[in-house]
Amino acid sequence: MLADTLLIVFISICTALLAEGITWLLVYRTEKYQKLKSEVEKQSKKLEKRKEAIGEAIDKTQKRKLEKQEEKLKNNNRDLSLVKMKSMFAIGFCFTALMSMFNSIFDGRVVAKLPFLPFSLLQGLSHRNLMGEDYTDCSFIFLYILCTMSIRQNIQKMLGFAPSRAANKQAGGFLGPPPQPPK
Amino acid sequence: MTTRRRKKDGDDTANGALPSVWTRAFKASSEWPDKDEFLDVIYWYRQVIALIAGCIWGLIPLKGFIGLALFVALNAGIMYLYFSSFQEVDEEEYGGAWEITKEGFMSSFALFLVTWILFYSAMHFP
Numbered sequence: 142m143l144a145d146t147l148l149i150v151f152i153s154i155c156t157a158l159l160a161e162g163i164t165w166l167l168v169y170r171t172e173k174y175q176k177l178k179s180e181v182e183k184q185s186k187k188l189e190k191r192k193e194a195i196g197e198a199i200d201k202t203q204k205r206k207l208e209k210q211e212e213k214l215k216n217n218n219r220d221l222s223l224v225k226m227k228s229m230f231a232i233g234f235c236f237t238a239l240m241s242m243f244n245s246i247f248d249g250r251v252v253a254k255l256p257f258l259p260f261s262l263l264q265g266l267s268h269r270n271l272m273g274e275d276y277t278d279c280s281f282i283f284l285y286i287l288c289t290m291s292i293r294q295n296i297q298k299m300l301g302f303a304p305s306r307a308a309n310k311q312a313g314g315f316l317g318p319p320p321q322p323p324k
Numbered sequence: 325m326t327t328r329r330r331k332k333d334g335d336d337t338a339n340g341a342l343p344s345v346w347t348r349a350f351k352a353s354s355e356w357p358d359k360d361e362f363l364d365v366i367y368w369y370r371q372v373i374a375l376i377a378g379c380i381w382g383l384i385p386l387k388g389f390i391g392l393a394l395f396v397a398l399n400a401g402i403m404y405l406y407f408s409s410f411q412e413v414d415e416e417e418y419g420g421a422w423e424i425t426k427e428g429f430m431s432s433f434a435l436f437l438v439t440w441i442l443f444y445s446a447m448h449f450p
Contacts, residue, residue, distance in 0.1 A: 143446045150438065253445040256387045279441065287441075290434035295371060298364075306360055 145252040153288035185307035247281035367428035374436035382443020
């Protein structure tokens with residue numbers, strides 16, 4: 142069992158590196174992406190500072206200016222996601238093939254024991270393709286998803302490819318508050 | 325690598341008479357002119373806590389919901405003490421305590437689960 146668990150951790154490190162490699166090849170190294178990224182970062186920071194500086198007191202011209210800036214940032218953000226789309230398709234294609242291969246290798250194998258009982262919603266995932274009623278048995282896919290969740294983000298951060306916080310905030314990231322409309 | 329980046333950041337700020345990020349991360353009430361630097365420190369502290377907690381929980385072994393709840397409480401508690409009492413930063417500058425509390429939480433939670441499962445399986449189901 143331990144060998145399988147370690148193998149899955151290793152696989153997810155490799156796939157995370159592969160995904161970053163593909164993205165680097167198709168996106169990160171291109172001039173267009175670098176230009177857009179620095180632009181978005183600069184604009185997000187500028188907008189944030191401006192919003193803070195202006196605060197409550199705001200007249201119509203300032204409001205219009207701010208809206209214009211936000212619109213520009215939105216357009217740049219959209220362009221950035223379009224640039225990233227190319228690599229997302231490539232990664233999706235690659236990973237579908239890889240996943241079906243790994244799924245057939247680990248089919249019906251208990252790769253780890255869970256120290257907790259997953260919620261009933263997650264049991265379909267954590268007990269996928271496994272025999273028996275012991276829901277602390279862990280399937281390949283559950284461990285793989287957990288590994289990917291932690292390892293991919295850490296690798297992105299280590300390599301410096303993680304999206305900037307300012308841009309995320311303006312775009313309204315996951316769990317984050319939606320961007321405040323100018324008052 | 326971040327280590328390299330951090331060192332570079334440290335060198336950049338060294339001209340402004342600020343010690344490197346590493347030194348400031350371990351020193352109480354440090355100055356953080358760059359918000360992202362501080363959030364990066366929080367992020368990496370979280371990952372380290374997740375790794376250590378995962379190892380300990382797996383070795384003891386702690387099981388069930390209590391293990392999950394304890395980790396969430398420990399993770400949030402230690403980081404809250406770190407930024408409010410040790411570093412004494414102004415939470416409002418970062419958009420409130422919630423913004424700092426959620427920084428890197430999901431990935432550290434996933435990392436904790438992986439280490440916990442790994443150690444638990446290795447030690448108790450060889």
